[in-house]
Amino acid sequence: xxxxxxxxxxxxxxxxxxKPEHVTPALDVLLAEARAAVAQVIAAGGDDWDSVSEPLxxxxxxxxxxxxxxxxxxxxxxNTEGLREVYNAEIPRISAFFTExxxxxxxxxxxxxxxxxxxxxxxxxxRKKIIDNDLRDFRLSGAELPDAQKARFAELSSRLAELxxxxxxxxxxxxxxxxxxxxxxxxxxxxxxxxxxxYAAMAEADGQPxxxxxxxxxxxxxxxLQYADNRALRQQLYEANAKRASEFGPAEQDNTALxxxxxxxxxxxxxxxxxxxxxxxxxxxxMAESPQQVIDFLRDLAARAKxxxxxxxxxxxxxxxxxxGLETLEAWDISYAAEKLxxxxxxxxxxxxxxxxxxxxxxxGLFSVVHKLYGISVTARDAETWHPDVRYYQIHKDGALLxxxxxxxxxxDGKRPGAWMDDVRGRRVKAGQVQTPVxxxxxxxxxxxxxxxxxxxxxxxxxxxxxxxxxxxxxLTRVDELGVSGISGVEWDAVxxxxxxxxxxxxxxxxxxxxxxxVDSGEPLPRALYDKMLAAKNFQSGMQTVRQLEFSLFDMxxxxxxxxxxxDWLVLLExxxxxxxxxxxxxxxxxxxxxxxxxxxxxxxxxxxxxWAEVLSADAYAAFEEAGGANPAVGHKFWDxxxxxxxxxxxxASFRAFRGRDPxxxxxxxxxxxxxxxxx
Ligand code: ZN
Numbered sequence: 001x002x003x004x005x006x007x008x009x010x011x012x013x014x015x016x017x018x019k020p021e022h023v024t025p026a027l028d029v030l031l032a033e034a035r036a037a038v039a040q041v042i043a044a045g046g047d048d049w050d051s052v053s054e055p056l057x058x059x060x061x062x063x064x065x066x067x068x069x070x071x072x073x074x075x076x077x078x079n080t081e082g083l084r085e086v087y088n089a090e091i092p093r094i095s096a097f098f099t100e101x102x103x104x105x106x107x108x109x110x111x112x113x114x115x116x117x118x119x120x121x122x123x124x125x126x127r128k129k130i131i132d133n134d135l136r137d138f139r140l141s142g143a144e145l146p147d148a149q150k151a152r153f154a155e156l157s158s159r160l161a162e163l164x165x166x167x168x169x170x171x172x173x174x175x176x177x178x179x180x181x182x183x184x185x186x187x188x189x190x191x192x193x194x195x196x197x198x199y200a201a202m203a204e205a206d207g208q209p210x211x212x213x214x215x216x217x218x219x220x221x222x223x224x225l226q227y228a229d230n231r232a233l234r235q236q237l238y239e240a241n242a243k244r245a246s247e248f249g250p251a252e253q254d255n256t257a258l259x260x261x262x263x264x265x266x267x268x269x270x271x272x273x274x275x276x277x278x279x280x281x282x283x284x285x286x287m288a289e290s291p292q293q294v295i296d297f298l299r300d301l302a303a304r305a306k307x308x309x310x311x312x313x314x315x316x317x318x319x320x321x322x323x324x325g326l327e328t329l330e331a332w333d334i335s336y337a338a339e340k341l342x343x344x345x346x347x348x349x350x351x352x353x354x355x356x357x358x359x360x361x362x363x364x365g366l367f368s369v370v371h372k373l374y375g376i377s378v379t380a381r382d383a384e385t386w387h388p389d390v391r392y393y394q395i396h397k398d399g400a401l402l403x404x405x406x407x408x409x410x411x412x413d414g415k416r417p418g419a420w421m422d423d424v425r426g427r428r429v430k431a432g433q434v435q436t437p438v439x440x441x442x443x444x445x446x447x448x449x450x451x452x453x454x455x456x457x458x459x460x461x462x463x464x465x466x467x468x469x470x471x472x473x474x475x476l477t478r479v480d481e482l483g484v485s486g487i488s489g490v491e492w493d494a495v496x497x498x499x500x501x502x503x504x505x506x507x508x509x510x511x512x513x514x515x516x517x518x519v520d521s522g523e524p525l526p527r528a529l530y531d532k533m534l535a536a537k538n539f540q541s542g543m544q545t546v547r548q549l550e551f552s553l554f555d556m557x558x559x560x561x562x563x564x565x566x567x568d569w570l571v572l573l574e575x576x577x578x579x580x581x582x583x584x585x586x587x588x589x590x591x592x593x594x595x596x597x598x599x600x601x602x603x604x605x606x607x608x609x610x611x612w613a614e615v616l617s618a619d620a621y622a623a624f625e626e627a628g629g630a631n632p633a634v635g636h637k638f639w640d641x642x643x644x645x646x647x648x649x650x651x652x653a654s655f656r657a658f659r660g661r662d663p664x665x666x667x668x669x670x671x672x673x674x675x676x677x678x679x680x
Pocket of ligand 1: 466470496499
């Protein structure tokens with residue numbers, strides 16, 4: 001068995017050795033092992049942590065870690081021959097196992113016995129929280145349902161997992177399957193040189209030297225929308241992007257039927273458990289109390305933001321008309337006109353800023369911020385990875401190893417779009433031995449071309465800080481129990497607190513000085529450029545805010561809908577836009593068909609979490625502003641009360657412990673430039 005690298009849990013995953021043919025045999029072993037552990041726990045009839053929770057957590061941890069590696073590889077190396085097939089084929093088996101675990105009444109009885117054991121009153125807060133969560137999850141897995149409904153519930157869980165996987169694969173395929181080769185560089189006028197070099201390198205890699213390859217991966221697409229003077233080209237790519245995975249493309253990539261099936265099945269699942277709709281089920285485990293509370297929160301914020309958004313739109317329209325000769329501001333003009341307006345008003349371009357952020361300098365700057373805040377050191381280490389671009393780092397404090405992370409920065413074919421953090425393994429202490437946590441940090445930034453280092457836009461730098469914040473939440477935990485250490489067990493709508501919190505440092509002068517060096521001259525970011533960036537920071541923040549609110553409100557209303565069989569989500573989206581939006585996309589726009597967050601990720605009836613957590617993160621960062629910046633004393637308090645405790649107590653309690661009061665919305669409004677009245 002030791003020949004199967006997926007069964008080697010001695011340390012980090014053996015990425016160089018793992019092949020698709022290892023997946024099924026490894027799962028055979030791990031599923032059998034986990035089932036044997038369940039049988040053993042039930043047969044022993046124990047009523048304490050060591051005889052119930054611990055052995056079960058051991059067995060499921062091995063299964064989850066191995067399956068986590070497979071899922072990760074599917075996300076970052078999805079074009080590996082045979083990987084996607086075996087991943088898809090195994091989803092139902094994994095999902096069936098966890099469903100049967102969650103519905104196992106004999107096992108449920110053991111957990112109830114642990115909770116009822118008088119000795120358990122003396123258990124640690126972490127263990128109490130885990131048992132509480134476990135009992136809740138048994139109920140939410142249908143453990144208390146009659147047998148006939150249990151079987152249906154299991155079918156639903158399995159099918160929903162398949163739908164998620166299929167949805168995101170369709171988005172990936174639809175994104176990758178569009179390409180456009182251009183011969184004439186004149187058609188790409190306005191696009192910066194380094195992006196043209198990227199397009200040329202992509203064409204060359206496809207055996208078409210001398211041409212330029214365009215595509216829909218974000219760092220490839222966005223420069224066209226933002227810079228290309230060629231309006232027809234912008235329109236062509238905008239349209240291709242807006243129609244991804246819809247009825248306008250190949251039937252096998254169309255997500256329309258998958259959305260309908262998800263809405264219907266998710267509602268059925270919720271109703272089996274006694275909830276009125278899926279939104280109620282989703283919020284049951286979150287910090288927010290009810291769909292109505294969330295809808296009220298979003299509408300309140302929309303009412304405050306919309307006047308700013310209307311003002312942003314009016315300014316952009318006027319500028320496009322008078323300065324760019326665009327009589328109507330179309331969807332494919334917005335990024336382009338916005339960039340031109342930004343340059344006109346603040347006299348700098350994002351491309352200019354980008355020259356100051358070469359990769360090595362940005363990473364060094366990030367590591368220096370967390371050193372100042374928390375006294376931790378980040379160092380590169382050798383490790384097997386899944387791609388030559390990937391690096392591995394360790395985090396130490398006073399010589400002690402706290403954890404490690406993989407960094408996979410660049411966009412490439414076969415890699416799921418976006419940026420994310422995921423866990424490789426969580427922290428736990430077992431028989432006196434500490435298992436240090438390990439995380440994946442994945443981005444889709446522009447890769448280096450030729451001899452030049454990769455340079456990042458300020459947005460990309462911010463994204464890196466964001467994902468690193470998730471990473472620190474996972475890696476700086478001090479909880480000894482797997483179920484609530486790091487990000488495990490943290491409420492979804494509070495998970496973005498530590499990540500969005502980190503973004504704030506990307507706007508601090510001292511921090512930017514330390515992490516910038518012009519790619520040619522080596523000069524740090526000049527003060528004059530920084531002042532312009534700061535002045536531009538809240539450029540169109542009203543428009544950006546209402547866009548987030550549009551997605552959030554659409555998500556919450558969709559999953560609260562009483563009629564999932566018949567609801568027309570495009571009509572609902574239009575109604576939401578009537579209420580909060582200022583930009584109206586063309587009728588062919590099928591944004592929902594690639595809205596993976598809510599149809600494939602964990603954000604179903606949870607997209608509001610970004611804004612919700614932004615209230616928390618802005619208010620938490622205000623504590624640093626009050627102390628004059630990256631203050632180590634405040635840093636350590638943040639570590640102690642927020643990062644270290646993970647899911648071992650409710651997020652609201654952690655926030656109160658750090659801030660000494662309930663969250664307030666004022667800091668978010670101030671950071672977004674929305675604390676003064678909008679001026680028309
Ligand atoms: Zn995040």
